[in-house]
Amino acid sequence: MDKSAFPDPFEQTRLEKGYGEMNDQDDPVTMLLRLKDVRKSAHNWKTFQSGATPGRIVVPSEVNIRETRQIPFEVDPPMHGNYRALVEPWFKRPLEPDYEEKLTEQINAIIDEALTQDSVEVVSEFSLPLQSRALTLLLNIPYSEAETWVSWGTHVFRSEDDPLDGSKAAILYDYIDEQITQAIENPGEDLYSVLLASEIEGRKMTREEVKGVMILTFAGGRDTVINAVTNSIAYFAEHPESLKKLQDEPEIIGKATEELIRYFAPLTQMGRVVTEDTQVCEYAVKADSRVSLCWASAN
Numbered sequence: 001m002d003k004s005a006f007p008d009p010f011e012q013t014r015l016e017k018g019y020g021e022m023n024d025q026d027d028p029v030t031m032l033l034r035l036k037d038v039r040k041s042a043h044n045w046k047t048f049q050s051g052a053t054p055g056r057i058v059v060p061s062e063v064n065i066r067e068t069r070q071i072p073f074e075v076d077p078p079m080h081g082n083y084r085a086l087v088e089p090w091f092k093r094p095l096e097p098d099y100e101e102k103l104t105e106q107i108n109a110i111i112d113e114a115l116t117q118d119s120v121e122v123v124s125e126f127s128l129p130l131q132s133r134a135l136t137l138l139l140n141i142p143y144s145e146a147e148t149w150v151s152w153g154t155h156v157f158r159s160e161d162d163p164l165d166g167s168k169a170a171i172l173y174d175y176i177d178e179q180i181t182q183a184i185e186n187p188g189e190d191l192y193s194v195l196l197a198s199e200i201e202g203r204k205m206t207r208e209e210v211k212g213v214m215i216l217t218f219a220g221g222r223d224t225v226i227n228a229v230t231n232s233i234a235y236f237a238e239h240p241e242s243l244k245k246l247q248d249e250p251e252i253i254g255k256a257t258e259e260l261i262r263y264f265a266p267l268t269q270m271g272r273v274v275t276e277d278t279q280v281c282e283y284a285v286k287a288d289s290r291v292s293l294c295w296a297s298a299n
């Protein structure tokens with residue numbers, strides 16, 4: 001089978017039951033496998049909440065390695081909307097022509113670098129540095145900082161033999177704490193400084209809230225991008241005709257990117273905590289238990 005072909009491990013369960021069950025550190029998860037249920041539950045934030053104990057909606061749960069709430073991701077409406085409005089203008093900067101030009105330059109440089117070598121290990125030598133370098137643009141901080149992040153490896157919370165490595169997570173938290181302290185002492189035009197100067201509900205963002213946004217930016221934007229880029233390269237390596245089609249019809253690149261992300265589902269699932277006894281797929285789930293929304297159900 002092609003390396004870029006993903007067999008669906010839940011095909012039969014999806015058809016027969018619609019939900020799967022997994023244990024995760026003694027806090028079991030009911031996995032919603034059908035698109036209809038995923039969409040319905042994602043909209044019903046009152047019954048399927050994000051604003052639970054920090055780390056609990058993530059699978060595997062991060063409650064043992066994190067106390068800081070990730071913002072806006074682990075917050076429910078209406079507060080979610082307030083945080084979202086605050087960060088959105090900054091996260092939309094990549095749409096500006098000047099930003100796009102700088103990002104294109106960075107990507108061209110890494111492609112040129114790769115082309116000078118006989119072979120490239122795509123994850124560590126291409127996708128990881130690409131993601132880290134691009135993050136310097138998003139945070140508006142010096143390019144050289146990317147070297148530190150590359151040294152952390154592909155996942156900020158995982159190491160070779162530990163899927164949830166607390167000591168590794170501490171490296172990220174200490175790093176962010178230090179960057180926030182520097183931005184307090186010496187404010188600039190970087191994301192840390194912008195957040196520290198921002199107001200939410202008529203008051204300044206707290207240090208803990210700023211930390212919550214930054215942890216999410218580092219953690220959420222890392223392995224997702226690395227997975228998406230790596231899988232896309234694997235796909236085009238095995239389907240040169242698709243690459244040719246994109247070269248001939250550049251206007252379909254946007255749609256093709258959406259399709260690649262749908263197919264590879266770089267973030268496989270995300271949890272919610274159930275606030276009241278309810279049913280999913282005619283299956284009872286109890287208040288304070290966990291469900292997960294399997295994004296790959298869109299396949």
Ligand code: HEM
Nearest residue numbers: 072073074084216217220221224225228261266267270295
């Ligand atoms: C292909 C790459 C990516 C994928 C597949 C992806 C996937 C997702 C998904 C599925 C959610 C929703 C989670 C939920 O409903 O519980 C989410 C939320 C979020 N992601 Fe990403 N993500 C990607 C890249 C990034 C990047 C690069 C950043 C920033 C550096 C980022 C920042 C966020 C933030 C801030 C949220 C929370 C949004 C909110 O609560 O309103 N993501 N992402």
